[in-house]
Amino acid sequence: MPRSFALMPQFVDDTVVPPPPIADETLIARAIGGDRRAFGQLVERHYDFIFRTACKWCGKVSDAEDVAQDVCVKLASVLKSFDGRSAFTSWLYRVTLNAVRDMQRARTRRGRNVDRYAEVAPDEYLPDQEDSAAAKELWDAVRRLPDQQRDAVLLIYAEGMSHAEAGVIMGSKEATVSWHVHEAKKTLRGLL
Amino acid sequence: MSNHDEIDSKLSALRATRTPAANEARRNQALDAALRAFDAEQQRATQGNPIINRLRSVFANAKGTFAMDNRLTYGLGTAAIALLLLPLGYQLYTSTAITPVGVPPVTVEHTAEPDTLGGEASKVTTEEKNVEVNGAAAATAPMVEAEIAADEAVVLAPAPVPADASAAKPLSRTLVSPGGAAPQMSAGVQPKMAMESFSAPMTAEPMMALPADPSGNMFSKFTESPVKIVRDEPVSTFSIDVDTAAYSYVRRALTEGWVPEPDAVRIEELINYFSYDYPEAPDAATPFQPTVSVYPTPWNDKTQIVQIGIKGYVPPVSEDKPSNLVFLLDTSGSMDAPDKLSLLKRAFGLLVDQMGENDTVSIVAYAGSAGVVLEPTKGTEKTKILAALDTLAAGGSTAGAAGIELAYQLAEQHKVTGGVNRVILATDGDFNVGIDDPEDLKAYIRQKRDSGVFLSVLGFGSGNLGDDTMQALAQNGNGNASYIDSFKEAQKVLVRDAGGTLETIAKDVKIQVEFNPAVVSEYRLIGYETRALNREDFNNDKVDAGDVGAGTTVTALYEITPVGSGAELNDPLRYGTDAAEPAVEAGSATEFGYLKLRYKAPDSDTSKLIEMPIGKDLAVASLDAAGADQRWAAAVAAFGQKLKGSHYGDMSWADIRKLAQGARGEDEAGYRAEFMGLIDMAAVLRPNVVAASPAEQVEVAPAPVPEVAPSN
Numbered sequence: 074m075p076r077s078f079a080l081m082p083q084f085v086d087d088t089v090v091p092p093p094p095i096a097d098e099t100l101i102a103r104a105i106g107g108d109r110r111a112f113g114q115l116v117e118r119h120y121d122f123i124f125r126t127a128c129k130w131c132g133k134v135s136d137a138e139d140v141a142q143d144v145c146v147k148l149a150s151v152l153k154s155f156d157g158r159s160a161f162t163s164w165l166y167r168v169t170l171n172a173v174r175d176m177q178r179a180r181t182r183r184g185r186n187v188d189r190y191a192e193v194a195p196d197e198y199l200p201d202q203e204d205s206a207a208a209k210e211l212w213d214a215v216r217r218l219p220d221q222q223r224d225a226v227l228l229i230y231a232e233g234m235s236h237a238e239a240g241v242i243m244g245s246k247e248a249t250v251s252w253h254v255h256e257a258k259k260t261l262r263g264l265l
Numbered sequence: 266m267s268n269h270d271e272i273d274s275k276l277s278a279l280r281a282t283r284t285p286a287a288n289e290a291r292r293n294q295a296l297d298a299a300l301r302a303f304d305a306e307q308q309r310a311t312q313g314n315p316i317i318n319r320l321r322s323v324f325a326n327a328k329g330t331f332a333m334d335n336r337l338t339y340g341l342g343t344a345a346i347a348l349l350l351l352p353l354g355y356q357l358y359t360s361t362a363i364t365p366v367g368v369p370p371v372t373v374e375h376t377a378e379p380d381t382l383g384g385e386a387s388k389v390t391t392e393e394k395n396v397e398v399n400g401a402a403a404a405t406a407p408m409v410e411a412e413i414a415a416d417e418a419v420v421l422a423p424a425p426v427p428a429d430a431s432a433a434k435p436l437s438r439t440l441v442s443p444g445g446a447a448p449q450m451s452a453g454v455q456p457k458m459a460m461e462s463f464s465a466p467m468t469a470e471p472m473m474a475l476p477a478d479p480s481g482n483m484f485s486k487f488t489e490s491p492v493k494i495v496r497d498e499p500v501s502t503f504s505i506d507v508d509t510a511a512y513s514y515v516r517r518a519l520t521e522g523w524v525p526e527p528d529a530v531r532i533e534e535l536i537n538y539f540s541y542d543y544p545e546a547p548d549a550a551t552p553f554q555p556t557v558s559v560y561p562t563p564w565n566d567k568t569q570i571v572q573i574g575i576k577g578y579v580p581p582v583s584e585d586k587p588s589n590l591v592f593l594l595d596t597s598g599s600m601d602a603p604d605k606l607s608l609l610k611r612a613f614g615l616l617v618d619q620m621g622e623n624d625t626v627s628i629v630a631y632a633g634s635a636g637v638v639l640e641p642t643k644g645t646e647k648t649k650i651l652a653a654l655d656t657l658a659a660g661g662s663t664a665g666a667a668g669i670e671l672a673y674q675l676a677e678q679h680k681v682t683g684g685v686n687r688v689i690l691a692t693d694g695d696f697n698v699g700i701d702d703p704e705d706l707k708a709y710i711r712q713k714r715d716s717g718v719f720l721s722v723l724g725f726g727s728g729n730l731g732d733d734t735m736q737a738l739a740q741n742g743n744g745n746a747s748y749i750d751s752f753k754e755a756q757k758v759l760v761r762d763a764g765g766t767l768e769t770i771a772k773d774v775k776i777q778v779e780f781n782p783a784v785v786s787e788y789r790l791i792g793y794e795t796r797a798l799n800r801e802d803f804n805n806d807k808v809d810a811g812d813v814g815a816g817t818t819v820t821a822l823y824e825i826t827p828v829g830s831g832a833e834l835n836d837p838l839r840y841g842t843d844a845a846e847p848a849v850e851a852g853s854a855t856e857f858g859y860l861k862l863r864y865k866a867p868d869s870d871t872s873k874l875i876e877m878p879i880g881k882d883l884a885v886a887s888l889d890a891a892g893a894d895q896r897w898a899a900a901v902a903a904f905g906q907k908l909k910g911s912h913y914g915d916m917s918w919a920d921i922r923k924l925a926q927g928a929r930g931e932d933e934a935g936y937r938a939e940f941m942g943l944i945d946m947a948a949v950l951r952p953n954v955v956a957a958s959p960a961e962q963v964e965v966a967p968a969p970v971p972e973v974a975p976s977n
Contacts, residue, residue, distance in 0.1 A: 104303075107307050109300065109303060109304070109307075112299070112300070112303045113296065113299075113300055113303075116295075116296055116299045116300075117296055120287060120292055120295060120296065121286075121287050124284075124287040124292070125284040125287075128284040128285065129282070129284060134285060134288075138287075138288065138291045138295075141287075141291075141295055142291070142294065142295035142298055142299075145295045145296065145298060145299035145302075146295075146298050146299055146301075146302040147302075148299060148302075149299055149300075149302035149303040149305070149306045150302065150306050208278060208282070211275060211276070211278060211279065212279070212282070215276075215279065226276060226279075227279070230276040230277060230279040230280055231279040231280055231282065232280075233280055258272045258273070258276075261272055261275075261276075262272055
């Protein structure tokens with residue numbers, strides 16, 4: 074049996090979590106109470122956020138769409154476990170990142186990991202601002218990092234978060250996040 | 266440093282990336298899917314158990330960021346797992362043979378839910394929690410995540426709905442049996458209570474096992490032999506078992522203060538640990554003669570025990586048979602403990618002391634790579650052998666298979682005819698490298714056995730003892746498995762019982778008993794679950810069975826219910842008669858049954874048969890009139906049954922102790938005295954359960970209407 078609650082680590086850092094938007098909170102409360110419309114509104118409002126996040130992590134639009142749909146479906150069941158202590162978006166990050174990871178794991182299990190990198194369907198890649206080869210190379214390298222290093226780099230550089238904020242989402246301490254970033258840089262130095 | 270900054274600025278470019286706008290169609294699709302899921306969720310919430318509606322953790326890597334989230338997930342997860350496993354274990358319990366007769370069959374008639382849930386429970390996965398790297402919180406703990414898929418979560422506790430009314434008739438008239446509590450479980454008895462009452466059959470679920478075994482050792486699972494109806498199944502067949510490993514293991518467990526896993530308690534091995542004073546066979550031509558006695562059962566005054574004992578022929582000392590022994594010693598890193606390698610060295614030193622001129626000893630070590638430590642050496646060169654033993658040190662991982670091949674190769678090169686050719690494997694049990702398929706290894710050992718080289722396995726230490734592997738190997742290699750937990754035990758196995766351990770006088774010994782339905786209505790074989798054979802295997806010489814060493818005693822006990830004693834656990838059938846009427850022969854009412862015993866000479870492939878009737882005249886009227894050996898065996902059986910939480914034989918520890926105390930006999934080596942100590946320890950660790958008054962025999966015609974209707 075799993076450990077008791079008392080053993081669960083608690084890393085809630087109230088100082089870094091912005092106060093949650095009232096409207097979201099209300100919608101969540103109603104949705105948990107069984108209000109279908111409130112749930113619909115909530116998902117609609119956050120779909121873009123979920124999709125964008127998934128895009129950055131997956132690098133493929135079609136994958137991101139799959140992940141986003143998964144997350145929306147999951148929300149129906151897991152929303153009630155959101156307690157409002159952290160911002161809804163932070164929580165949503167977490168859910169989305171996990172969905173990305175689940176998808177990638179499932180893909181690895183099916184042994185398709187290799188062609189994920191080998192087979193290039195150009196239209197599927199994110200259109201980069203300058204569409205430069207360098208930018209594409211950068212994204213590829215980052216996405217190939219180990220899960221936690223990748224998460225840390227993307228949250229900090231692509232999302233512009235502080236180490237502490239990223240820590241909240243990753244469920245790690247700030248120092249741990251910094252360490253992941255440091256490691257990621259070491260890895261990337263050889264690649265870029 | 267500049268390098269770092271360069272990376273930094275490059276990474277900043279990530280920020281500038283724009284993501285494409287979401288596709289409208291996909292977006293609407295996702296919203297629709299979400300709403301459908303929401304609807305399904307709501308429906309479930311109103312129908313299902315509100316406590317554990319839908320529990321689908323997405324926190325594959327959650328580390329407590331959202332403290333509340335996790336608590337919810339974990340709390341519900343724990344509850345869900347408990348609720349999932351209870352019906353699952355219950356299903357296991359009811360669908361396997363261990364169901365004692367007399368348990369209300371009502372509960373067996375569940376609808377299919379447990380199956381569904383069983384399938385779901387297998388989805389419970391453990392995932393490694395990611396490591397917090399900053400040192401402060403470096404905790405890796407497996408996290409259990411329960412996933413309940415959409416449609417299965419609806420019914421969590423199977424309601425006791427009998428399929429038809431006739432099945433609802435409770436038949437219990439036995440002691441309070443675990444099944445008795447079953448129907449209430451689903452009606453809302455606290456999970457803990459339910460769990461306790463299920464502890465015995467639940468052993469298939471490691472999570473549910475009551476006595477926490479701190480060891481991590483592996484045991485073959487088995488279910489206790491059930492009571493058989495003589496008219497349905499008059500013939501009982503099994504292979505003898507000369508292993509004693511279970512006893513040493515149980516002793517170690519109790520001495521260290523924990524209750525061994527039920528699967529580790531093989532009652533026949535407990536009984537056979539002790540030697541009994543059966544009459545010896547007169548000559549080598551007939552290596553043993555069976556001794557049968559019948560006496561009242563100490564735990565049930567209406568039934569009787571049939572004890573079958575054999576003692577192997579002991580060749581006279583003048584016959585110094587040459588022996589060719591290959592020690593195959595595990596020197597992997599895990600053996601580096603005082604109770605493993607160093608005990609092993611001292612134990613083998615004992616064996617070397619007995620070696621003579623005719624004997625050769627070789628030593629093969631196996632760890633990362635197998636190697637010959639000592640080329641075959643005459644038994645008289647003791648210093649050389651002991652020096653080789655001394656050089657052994659632990660290190661590397663275990664590659665059992667490669668070592669075994671090397672050992673057999675040596676044994677075959679120096680094979681002695683008419684003597685003992687044996688590989689003695691000493692290990693803590695884990696063959697974890699170099700063997701792809703355990704079946705292949707077993708086949709290899711079988712093949713070598715046929716060529717005349719036998720295998721004995723000595724188990725050492727605790728922690729990753731692969732008891733099941735050891736047993737399997739020894740059984741396939743015409744050998745025996747012993748567990749060495751102390752120097753004293755080493756002395757027993759390698760010196761006192763060395764003859765039995767090393768010199769086989771009969772192989773493939775099988776016992777078959779046919780009970781007489783005119784006299785015996787029910788019978789139950791005590792122990793030997795892992796040795797059961799098919800009826801037809803008895804006459805098939807190709808079927809392997811246990812071997813008897815020189816001077817070894819083997820004992821088997823049956824608990825029989827005489828016809829008309831009123832102690833039958835099975836009710837007579839309501840419709841039709843029981844099986845066919847037996848062909849009653851004249852005088853057959855004077856026999857309980859007929860004993861047949863087959864064995865092969867060590868170098869023969871054809872079996873010989875020994876047979877004798879079990880006459881009523883063998884029975885004694887009271888337990889006191891039975892011999893000390895008989896009472897001792899019964900006491901050990903009662904001890905084993907109680908220790909493993911058997912459904913049979915409910916005696917208090919004090920009564921077991923009293924019975925054993927009066928049957929200690931001479932006990933020169935003090936083994937029986939030691940057993941007395943084990944009874945006391947077991948009594949402390951597993952106190953008597955105060956039995957509630959036996960369930961009344963109630964006739965309930967209509968099925969009880971369950972309070973919670975099953976929802977589908």
